[in-house]
Every structure is written in structure tokens, then in C-alpha cells.
Amino acid sequence: MKLSLRDISVDFRGANGGRLAALGPISLDVAEGEFVCIVGPSGCGKSTLIRVVAGLQAPTTGIVEADGESISRPSSATAIMFQDANLMPWRSVQDNIALPLELAGVPKAARYATVAELLPQLHLEDFAGAYPAELSGGMAQRVALGRVIVQHPRLLLLDEPFGALDALTREKLSLELLQVWRGSGQTVVMVTHNINEAVLLADRVIVMSSRPGRTVADISIDLPRPRRVEQLFCEAFLILAREVRSAIEKEAA
Amino acid sequence: MTRILALALILLAFVSPAVRAQEALQDERILLTFVPNIQFSPFYLGIQDGHFAEHGFNVTLEHLQEPEVLDLVAAGHADFGIVSGEQVILARAQARDVVYVFEWFQKYPVGLVVQGHNGSGISEISELRDRKVGIPGRFGASYSGLTALLHSAGMTESDIELTEIGFHAPDVFCSKVVSAAVVYINNEPLQILNRSLAGECSDLGMPDVFPVAEQVDLVSNGLIVHSDMLERETEKVQNMVSALGQALKSAIENPARAYLVSLEYVEALPNEVEYVEALQQLSMEQEAFLDTQPSREDIAQSRLDMRGQLGQMFDFDMLEQFDVLLNSIDLWDAEVLGFSELGSWESMLATLELLEFLDGSEVDLTASFTNVFIMGSSE
Amino acid sequence: MLLLLLVWQLITAFGLVSAFLLPPPAQVLDAFVEAVSSGLLARHTLTTLEEMFFGLLLGVSIGLSLGYLIAKAPLLEFILSPIIVAFQSTPIVAYAPLLIIWLGSGVESKIVTTAVIVFFPMLVNTIAGIRAVPPQLQDLMHSLNARPWQSFRHLELPSALPVILAGLRTSATLAVIGAVVGEFVSSGSGLGHLVTLARNLYDTPLVFVSVFTMTFIALSLYGAVALLEWRLLAWRRRSSAS
Numbered sequence: 001m002k003l004s005l006r007d008i009s010v011d012f013r014g015a016n017g018g019r020l021a022a023l024g025p026i027s028l029d030v031a032e033g034e035f036v037c038i039v040g041p042s043g044c045g046k047s048t049l050i051r052v053v054a055g056l057q058a059p060t061t062g063i064v065e066a067d068g069e070s071i072s073r074p075s076s077a078t079a080i081m082f083q084d085a086n087l088m089p090w091r092s093v094q095d096n097i098a099l100p101l102e103l104a105g106v107p108k109a110a111r112y113a114t115v116a117e118l119l120p121q122l123h124l125e126d127f128a129g130a131y132p133a134e135l136s137g138g139m140a141q142r143v144a145l146g147r148v149i150v151q152h153p154r155l156l157l158l159d160e161p162f163g164a165l166d167a168l169t170r171e172k173l174s175l176e177l178l179q180v181w182r183g184s185g186q187t188v189v190m191v192t193h194n195i196n197e198a199v200l201l202a203d204r205v206i207v208m209s210s211r212p213g214r215t216v217a218d219i220s221i222d223l224p225r226p227r228r229v230e231q232l233f234c235e236a237f238l239i240l241a242r243e244v245r246s247a248i249e250k251e252a253a
Numbered sequence: 254m255t256r257i258l259a260l261a262l263i264l265l266a267f268v269s270p271a272v273r274a275q276e277a278l279q280d281e282r283i284l285l286t287f288v289p290n291i292q293f294s295p296f297y298l299g300i301q302d303g304h305f306a307e308h309g310f311n312v313t314l315e316h317l318q319e320p321e322v323l324d325l326v327a328a329g330h331a332d333f334g335i336v337s338g339e340q341v342i343l344a345r346a347q348a349r350d351v352v353y354v355f356e357w358f359q360k361y362p363v364g365l366v367v368q369g370h371n372g373s374g375i376s377e378i379s380e381l382r383d384r385k386v387g388i389p390g391r392f393g394a395s396y397s398g399l400t401a402l403l404h405s406a407g408m409t410e411s412d413i414e415l416t417e418i419g420f421h422a423p424d425v426f427c428s429k430v431v432s433a434a435v436v437y438i439n440n441e442p443l444q445i446l447n448r449s450l451a452g453e454c455s456d457l458g459m460p461d462v463f464p465v466a467e468q469v470d471l472v473s474n475g476l477i478v479h480s481d482m483l484e485r486e487t488e489k490v491q492n493m494v495s496a497l498g499q500a501l502k503s504a505i506e507n508p509a510r511a512y513l514v515s516l517e518y519v520e521a522l523p524n525e526v527e528y529v530e531a532l533q534q535l536s537m538e539q540e541a542f543l544d545t546q547p548s549r550e551d552i553a554q555s556r557l558d559m560r561g562q563l564g565q566m567f568d569f570d571m572l573e574q575f576d577v578l579l580n581s582i583d584l585w586d587a588e589v590l591g592f593s594e595l596g597s598w599e600s601m602l603a604t605l606e607l608l609e610f611l612d613g614s615e616v617d618l619t620a621s622f623t624n625v626f627i628m629g630s631s632e
Numbered sequence: 633m634l635l636l637l638l639v640w641q642l643i644t645a646f647g648l649v650s651a652f653l654l655p656p657p658a659q660v661l662d663a664f665v666e667a668v669s670s671g672l673l674a675r676h677t678l679t680t681l682e683e684m685f686f687g688l689l690l691g692v693s694i695g696l697s698l699g700y701l702i703a704k705a706p707l708l709e710f711i712l713s714p715i716i717v718a719f720q721s722t723p724i725v726a727y728a729p730l731l732i733i734w735l736g737s738g739v740e741s742k743i744v745t746t747a748v749i750v751f752f753p754m755l756v757n758t759i760a761g762i763r764a765v766p767p768q769l770q771d772l773m774h775s776l777n778a779r780p781w782q783s784f785r786h787l788e789l790p791s792a793l794p795v796i797l798a799g800l801r802t803s804a805t806l807a808v809i810g811a812v813v814g815e816f817v818s819s820g821s822g823l824g825h826l827v828t829l830a831r832n833l834y835d836t837p838l839v840f841v842s843v844f845t846m847t848f849i850a851l852s853l854y855g856a857v858a859l860l861e862w863r864l865l866a867w868r869r870r871s872s873a874s
Contacts (some may be wrong), residue, residue, distance in 0.1 A: 054775055074775045086768050090790045090867045103778050103786070133871030151776075320831040328653055347834035348652045390818065392832035417737045419818035424733060610833055 001066050001077060001154040001187045003030040003053065008062035009212065010048050021212035023048045025062060028206065028215065035181065035188040037198035039244060040208030041251065046191040049213070050159045053189060054080045066155065076104075079153035083160040085140035087132040094119070094128040097146040114150055121180075122146050138169040145173075149180060156181070158190035162197070170194075171229065174201055178227060195248070199241045200227055207247040217247035278311040281493070284322040284334040285314055289519045291574045292439065292581045294511035295357075299500030301514045307499075308492035314518075319393060326477055327351050332486075333493055337394040338472030339601050341621050346614040350480045353622035355494045356593040357501065358473035360584040363398030364438035364464035366426065366445060375432065378406040378463055387418040387431040394473070395435045398465040401604045405468035409607075427454035438464050439580035447573050466584075471604065472597040472622075473584075483623070494626035498590050505582050505590075506543055506552055509536035509559060512575055523571045531566055535559050549588070556582065591627040598622060655837045660844075663837035672826070677845055679822040683739050683811040684849070687746020691810075692803060695751045696796070699758025700788075709759075720752045724810065728817045737818040746810030750803035757799025761792025794868065797861045804853040808846050823849075 009024035023045030030036050038046050051057035053064055055074040064071045066078075079100075087096045095102075097118065098111040106114075119125045122142040132140055141161060148156065161177075162170040174197055181188060192198050198205045199221055207217035221240055223231060231237050285293060296314055299305045305312040317325070322334040323341075327349035341353045365386070367375045375381060381403075389395050403409060418425045422434040423444045436442060442462045448454035465471060476497060482490050504511040509532045516524050542555060556579060563572055598618045605611055637657060643649060644656035651659070667673035702709045728745050735741040765788050773783045815824025823842050830838035862869070 051771075056771055056774055074777050076777055078775075080772075080775045082768060082772070084768060086772050088769065088787070088790070089871060090793075090865075092867075099786070100776050103776050103782050131867045131870050133867075318831075320834065323834070324653070328650060343832070344834045347836070348650075349834060390828065391820065392829060417818055417820045419729065419732055419737065421733055430736075 002032045002068075003028075003155065003187060003189070004065040004068075005029075005049075005053070006063050006065070008049070008052060008059045008064065010045065010052060010057065011060045023052075023211075023213050024059075026208075026214050027062075030187055030189060033185045033187060035201060035203045036190070036206060037202035037204070038189065038191045038206045038208060039193065039195060039198050039248060040213055041210045041248065042193075044208045044210050045213035046208060047159050049208075050080070050157050050189065050191055053155075054078060054157050056080075075155075076151075077153055078155045078157060079148040079151040080157040081144055081148050081159065081161045083163045085132070085137075085144040087140055087143055089132050092129050092131055093124060093135070093143050096132065096143050097150060099147060100151045115146070118146050118149060122176075137165050138173060141165065141173060142176075145177065145180070154186060156186050156188045158188065158192075160191050160193065163193060170197070175227070175229065177201070182226060195241050195244050196232060199223075199237060199244060200232065205240075205244050207244060207251065209251045216251050217244070219243055219247070277309065278306055279309055279489075281305075281310045281312050281333065282331050283312055283314055284325060284331050285316050286319045286322060286335065288316055289314075291512065291515050291519055291522065291578045293518070294515045294578060295497070295501040295504040295585075297514045297518045298504050298511055299496060301517070302500070302503060304500040304503070305496045308496040310493065310496060323349060323351060323477070326479055329479055329481075332478060332482065332489070334477050335474055336477055337397075337474050338598065338622075339394065339397045339605055341472075341477060342598070342602055342605055342616050342618070343610060345621055346611050346616050351477045352480045352483060352620070353472075353475050353477050353593065354490060354626050355476035355497055355591040356472065356622075357475050357497075357591070358584050359587040359590075360464070360466040361394070361398060361469075361471040361473045362437045362439055362466075362581075362584050363394050364436060364442075364462050364466075365399070365402060365433050366422070366436050366438075366442050366460045366462050367433040368426075368429075368460065375461070378402060378468075379408065381433055382408065382412050383414065384432040385414045385416055385430070387416055387422060387425050387434040389420050389422075389435070390417050391415075396608070397471065397601065397604050399435045400608055401469045401471055401600065402463065402465050404604070404607060423448060423454075426460075436462075438462050439584055440577050443573055443576050443580070447570055450569060469600050469604075470594065470597045471601045472593060475591075475593065475622075480620075491626050494591065498627075501585060501590055505586050507536060507539045508556055508575070508578050508582060509533075509539055512578060515578075519574075522574055525571070528567060528571060531563065535562065549586070553586070589627060592624055593622050595619070652834070652836055655840065660837045660840045663835070664841045664844075667838065667841050673841065673845065676821055676823050676826040676842070677849070679739065679819075680808075680811050680815070680824070680846075680849070683742040683814070683822065684746055684807045684853075686739075686743045687810055688750055688803065688807050690743060691747035691750035691807075692754050692800065694747070695754025695799075695803075696758050699755040700762055702755070703759045703762035716752070716755065719748075724749050724813055725817075728813050731814070732818045737820065742811050742814035742819065742822065745814035746807050749806045749810035749813075753799040753802040753806065754796070757795045757802075758792065761795035761799075762788055764795065765791045794861075794865055797857065797864065801854060801857045801861070804857045805850045807853065808850040812846060 005026065005028040007025045007027055009026070010022045011019045012022050014020040026049070038049065040046055048057060052059050053071070055071050055078070058072065066075065088099070091099065094112060094115045097115045101111045101114060115128070119128060122145065124139065124142055124146070127135065127139065132143070135143065144161070162173050165173065178201060190201065202221050205219045205221060206215055207219070208214065209216045219240065223236060223240070283296065285296070293314070296312070300312055319336050319340055323336050323344050325331045326334040327344065335357065338353060341351060344351060365378070365381075367381075375384070386399070388399060400410065403412065416431065418431070418434070422436045422441050425431055426434045426445055427448055434441075442460050445454060445460045449459070476494065478490055512522075513529065513532050513536060516522050516529070539555065539559065543552075547555070560572075560575070560579060563575065595618065598621060602616065602618060640654070641657055644651065644654055664673070698712075702712065724745055731741045731744050735744060769787055769791065770783070773787050778786065811822065812824035815822040816828060819825045823846050826842040827839055830836070830842060
């Protein structure tokens with residue numbers, strides 16, 4: 001899916017009745033099948049941007065177009081993954097993954113068949129009947145990832161999906177995500193704090209200014225795919241990572 | 254210090270006779286049913302005019318449910334209570350050792366009120382067949398009374414459609430939900446009549462009343478004590494019976510005074526200045542009349558005269574509670590106040606057996622009541 | 633429980649209290665057998681159960697639906713809450729006589745007293761439960777294009793269920809009180825009526841039998857809701873075990 005953001009800005013109503021500019025104006029184009037990471041200081045409006053693209057938040061100004069059509073409400077072609085796994089505690093792992101299918105009216109047997117196929121890929125085959133409270137943070141995020149995969153989205157929005165995990169789990173899950181994405185033709189927009197993660201995953205890294213967030217740098221990552229952990233230590237990677245870092249630091253200064 | 258002591262002693266000297274007089278009076282609770290009402294005016298008179306004090310009692314009144322009154326007396330938590338006669342029989346059948354020592358209501362106060370002749374066409378009890386009849390509940394004096402009344406016409410409860418309406422007979426009756434209602438004949442028919450006159454009671458006209466007492470003599474409300482008191486505290490029981498006899502007599506003889514005294518005890522009794530003044534005037538005239546030693550018949554006539562005079566000055570509505578009092582006096586008055594007939598106990602026992610309320614237990618009626626204290630007080 | 637029975641037996645055996653005030657356990661058991669075999673107890677228990685059933689049905693469904701509406705529309709709460717609070721803070725015994733005059737002394741008035749008494753815990757807990765639905769999960773449902781009914785069925789209801797069931801547990805025990813209060817005021821049948829009847833016949837063992845039956849009904853109902861919670865909220869048990 002091709003994505004086009006034109007002069008998007010979002011204001012919130014402040015506590016004292018005044019208006020608080022949270023985002024933008026910002027413009028951004030994402031090509032079909034492109035993996036874009038957005039980095040920027042805390043509170044710069046990255047998550048708000050994701051919510052606008054997801055159709056969960058109406059922009060104060062500007063328009064969002066997906067394949068030339070303007071987005072005003074959530075679309076079934078778009079899936080979103082949050083920082084928190086955001087699972088329903090009363091649903092088992094398989095029922096959480098199957099939720100989008102159930103809402104779409106897929107019969108029970110077909111739902112479970114789809115989930116059963118997916119579970120090994122997520123390393124969750126032994127946890128189909130477990131409840132979210134019985135899972136570790138990484139497992140819970142894998143369930144959330146599974147819930148996104150079954151939607152077969154053409155646009156995948158990721159709002160710091162691994163932010164709450166430890167470094168090793170985070171790396172592992174990032175690469176698993178890449179495997180899922182590869183060859184799917186999905187367009188991905190991902191918000192992250194982590195520069196290495198952004199450079200390792202993305203085709204392009206967008207650096208945003210502090211609030212209200214605007215684009216301050218747009219850096220193409222032309223590292224070869226498929227990406228591997230070893231690339232974290234090659235020179236091309238380090239140069240790109242430094243470029244992203246200096247763009248952020250310039251903005252923070 | 255010494256001065257304060259001296260002062261205290263002087264004060265004590267002044268106060269002590271009064272204290273001693275108070276101490277001489279024994280605190281005594283009398284347990285009643287229902288709520289404060291003009292029908293309890295003999296008790297108010299007994300307190301206000303010193304009939305109880307004269308016999309050594311400082312009486313306080315308390316209103317409870319009938320079974321509670323009886324059980325508190327039976328358990329020794331209170332010495333005196335007022336309950337209906339059938340309660341004594343029922344309770345004695347269940348191991349409560351209480352004795353009835355003074356019959357307050359000589360005539361059974363329960364009856365059946367029906368829509369006037371033009372309304373219902375009921376002129377005999379037998380015409381109630383298959384009609385809807387309201388009753389407070391399947392217990393107490395109302396239920397026994399109705400059963401006896403139906404029995405006198407050769408009927409039973411199953412011949413009518415009996416429906417429990419709580420103590421709301423005037424409301425239910427006026428809204429024509431029932432063709433007849435079991436009521437206390439000294440009170441509710443008057444309320445219905447007054448509503449009817451005020452146009453609040455559909456088009457029912459004058460209600461007709463069938464008193465149970467016209468068909469059968471059933472023992473009614475009276476004073477009970479624990480049987481242990483008969484021997485252990487004979488004097489106390491005798492004093493209470495005598496005091497109550499005196500108070501009851503004074504209420505019967507001077508209803509104007511009984512009404513005035515009740516004003517302090519009963520909520521919402523009409524007490525307009527002109528009304529109170531008229532009653533005070535009538536009360537004084539009645540005292541003068543009583544000094545002439547009139548006969549019982551003359552006194553009954555004087556009550557009618559009193560009502561006649563009030564009727565010329567005040568409307569029916571204001572006089573309702575005074576009329577309740579006069580109606581009640583008709584149920585109280587007798588040649589010998591407090592005297593209980595064995596026959597009325599036998600009729601009651603027969604009624605309770607009809608109701609299968611006794612499940613086979615034997616009740617010795619002669620032990621249920623005694624007239625010895627009535628004889629004692631008349632001497 | 634056994635200890636209570638023992639103390640009771642001892643008190644009566646040593647004649648510390650007159651038998652007509654506290655009959656010995658054996659006498660109450662006799663009265664129970666008698667009341668069961670004559671069908672008396674079954675008849676009155678059925679009436680009370682009928683009143684409780686329909687009262688619960690009415691009170692719970694109104695409490696649930698009104699609670700849901702109020703949770704969704706704060707304006708409605710602003711309008712309704714003074715009425716509801718005033719209504720609730722008045723003891724039911726105070727207006728039970730009014731209900732009897734308006735609705736008659738049949739089961740209808742007791743169904744209403746029961747409904748009134750069970751309504752409030754359901755209302756309050758439904759409001760609390762629905763308001764506590766996590767906003768992130770609402771976002772999720774929104775992003776999944778869930779229809780309002782689907783959001784209710786798959787998110788709001790299961791999320792609020794623990795709180796709603798806690799309300800139901802309170803309501804279930806209160807239902808007995810609602811029915812019996814109505815019966816005490818006026819009735820021709822039911823366990824409350826049986827107490828009045830037994831009191832007026834000075835049959836203390838039968839009073840005990842009626843009271844124990846009420847306690848038993850209340851306990852059973854409480855147990856039934858607990859069982860329902862155990863079944864419906866199995867995930868919580870698993871979750872807290874880990």
C-alpha cells in the first residue's frame with residue numbers, strides 16, 4: 001500500500017483550555033512495500049502520527065491518503081501493533097490471535113486451523129491454550145504479532161512494539177518480524193526509540209524533531225537484505241547509525 | 254466546703270419528700286398493640302388523672318405487635334399486656350403460661366363492612382358467597398371474627414374469595430377492589446363513611462356493617478399477666494385491675510375528658526381552639542352531671558346528647574375520632590366492667606378449632622382467665 | 633456450624649431459656665419434618681422462590697441495561713443519579729407498604745420489592761465494570777473495525793464480567809430480603825408469611841424452620857453465583873496461579 005501524508009498536524013486541548021500542538025505539520029510519502037522507521041525524542045508525537053495513520057485519531061489539519069484514498073477511519077487493510085501486547089486477559093493465546101478472524105466472521109474451525117499453522121512460526125506451539133497472564137513479555141508480544149499476521153494487512157503500523165522488552169529478546173523479535181515481512185509486499189511504518197533497531201530493520205529512517213514533531217532528516221538505508229545481527233558491526237551500518245544519531249542530537253541540542 | 258455541704262443538705266431536705274413519693278410509685282410498662290389511638294384513651298386517662306398512681310403505679314405505654322406483647326409477658330420481660338382473647342388460647346396451647354385478668358372490650362370489635370344496599374345488594378352474610386372479601390391477614394382477631402361470622406351463616410372461608418389487604422381496608426374498600434372487608438367496627442366504617450361523604454369513595458353510599466358480636470359472643474381484648482403473678486404478686490395484679498377498671502369507667506362516663514387527655518398522646522387528633530374549648534365546656538358539665546349519681550342508662554343518653562351538641566357546632570369530619578371513641582365505649586360498657594364470660598371463651602375456642610389453629614392440643618379454658626380480681630375491686 | 637448447634641443444644645438442655653423462646657434443636661427438626669411432609673414448607677418456599685426469580689430477572693436486567701447506558705452516557709448519570717441515590721437510600725421496608733397498596737398483596741408487589749433491592753448493586757457494578765474497560769483494548773477493537781455489538785460482546789462484557797458477577801453475588805443474597813420484606817407487610821403465601829403465621833400461632837419451632845429455610849435459600853443462591861464465577865472466570869484462576 002502506498003501511503004501519503006500531507007501537512008498533518010494534531011492539536012490537543014490542554015488542561016487549562018488552551019491548545020497544545022502535539023504534531024507537525026508533517027508530510028511523508030511511503031512507497032508500496034517499503035519499511036520505514038520513525039525515530040525522535042520522547043513526546044515528539046510519533047505515537048500520535050501512528051494513530052492518525054491508523055484512523056484512530058483525526059488530524060487537526062492535513063490529509064492521509066492510502067493508495068490515493070483519504071483515510072478517516074480504521075481500515076481492514078491496516079493492522080496496528082502497540083507497545084503493550086494489549087491482549088485480552090480472558091482469552092487464551094489462540095483466541096487472542098484469532099480475534100480479528102472472529103470479528104470478521106470466520107468460522108471457528110477455520111480460525112483455529114489458521115492459528116495452529118501460525119503458532120510454530122511464533123514459537124508458541126505449546127502455549128495455544130495459555131492465558132496472557134501466564135506468558136512472558138516476549139511471548140505476549142509474539143501473540144500480538146500473530147494477531148497482526150492473521151489480518152494479512154497491506155499496511156503494518158508498529159508503535160514501539162518491542163519497547164518494553166529486554167535487549168536480547170528485542171533483537172530476536174525484530175528479526176522474526178523481518179522474516180514475516182520479507183516477501184509479503186507489506187508496507188511498514190514503525191516507531192522506535194532504538195537507533196540500531198531502526199537502521200537494522202528499515203529501508204528509510206525518518207528523524208522527527210521534538211514536540212510538535214516535524215521531519216528533520218530522511219535517511220535511506222541501503223544495506224543488503226536479508227538483514228542479520230552481524231550487520232550491526234559492519235562499517236556501512238555504523239556510518240548510517242551515526243548519521244541518524246547526529247540528526248537526533250542536533251535536534252535535541 | 255462546709256457551706257456547700259450545708260447547702261446540699263438543705264436542698265436534700267426540700268427534695269427528699271418528693272423523691273420518696275416518686276419512689277413509692279412502681280414503674281410499670283403496659284404493652285399495647287396497634288399505634289397510639291383514641292381507642293386507648295382509658296390508659297391516657299389512667300395516667301393523667303392519677304388512677305394508676307393512686308394504685309401505686311407509674312405507668313408507661315408501649316405499642317408492639319400482638320405476638321410480641323404476649324411473648325414478652327410470657328417470658329417475664331413485662332408484667333402487663335393487652336391482647337385479644339384468642340391470642341391467650343393460642344399461646345397457652347404453645348406453652349405460654351399467661352392468664353387473662355380483665356376484659357376490656359365486652360363486645361367483639363370486629364365486623365364486616367359491605368357496600369350499601371344500593372351498591373352491593375348484600376343484606377345477609379350468606380349473600381357474600383363467591384364475593385371478594387378483604388382481610389388484614391389470616392391471623393388475629395379479624396380472622397377469628399370472620400370465621401365465626403361465616404360459621405354463623407353456615408359458611409366457611411372457601412365459600413368466599415378471601416384476599417389479604419393489610420390494614421388498608423378504607424383504601425381498598427373505596428376503590429371497589431373488594432365487595433366487603435373485615436374491619437374494626439368502631440373505627441373503619443366511620444372512615445369509609447367520611448370518605449364517602451367527602452366524595453372520595455366512588456359512589457358507594459352508606460356502608461352497612463355486620464358486627465360479629467351480633468351473631469356470636471367471642472372473648473376480645475383484655476389485660477394479661479403471667480400466671481406466676483397470680484400468687485406471687487396478687488396485690489400488684491389486683492391494683493392494676495382496679496386502676497384499669499377506674500380509668501375505663503371514667504372514660505365511659507366522660508368521653509369529652511377522655512378525648513382532651515388523648516390529645517397529648519395521639520398524633521393528628523383534631524385540636525382546633527374552638528373544638529377544644531367546646532370539649533372543655535362539655536367535660537365540666539358532664540362532671541357536674543355525674544355528681545348527681547346518674548344511672549348507666551342516663552350516662553349513655555348523656556353521651557348521645559354530648560354528640561348532638563358537638564354535631565351542631567362542628568362537621569362530621571372533625572368529629573370522626575370522637576365518634577370512634579363513642580363507638581368504642583359502646584363496645585366497652587357493661588354492668589360489671591372487666592368481667593369475662595366462660596361462654597365467650599368457649600365460642601372462641603370453637604372458632605379456633607374450626608380454623609385448625611390448635612392442632613389437637615388441649616386448652617383448659619378455666620385456667621385461661623379469671624374474674625377474681627374483678628370481684629376484688631368491686632368490693 | 634456444628635459448634636453453634638452444640639451451644640444451642642446445651643442452652644436448651646440446661647433450660648437456660650424457656651422452650652417457647654428457644655426450642656431445642658430436636659423440636660425444630662420435628663417441626664421441619666412435619667412442615668415438609670404436610671407440603672406446607674414446599675408451598676411457601678415455592679412462592680418465595682417465584683418472587684425471587686422474577687424479581688432477580690427484572691432487577692438484574694434493568695440494572696444491567698441502565699448501568700450500561702449510564703456508563704456510556706455521562707449525561708444520563710447526571711440526570712438520573714439523584715433519583716437513583718434517593719430511591720436507594722430509602723429503606724425498602726419504608727415503601728413496601730406503598731407497593732402493596734399499588735400492586736396488591738399478590739406476588740407482583742414482592743417481585744417489585746425484590747427487583748428494587750437487587751437493582752442497585754447490579755447498576756453500580758455494571759457502571760464501574762464498563763467504565764474500567766481498558767482504553768487500549770478499545771483502541772484495538774476500534775482498529776479491528778469491530779461493530780458496536782462486537783465491542784460489547786467481545787470486549788466490554790468479558791472485561792466487566794468479574795465486577796458484574798460480584799454485584800450479582802450481592803444481589804442474589806439481597807433477593808431473599810426483598811421478597812420476605814414484601815411478604816412481612818402483607819401476603820397470603822411465602823416464607824415471610826409463614827413466619828408471621830407461625831408467630832401468630834405461637835409456633836416458635838415453625839418460625840425457626842422458616843428462618844432457616846430463608847438462610848438456606850440465600851446461601852444456595854450465593855453458592856450458585858460463586859459457581860457461575862468459577863465457570864465463567866476460569867481464566868482468572870489460571871492467571872493468579874501463575
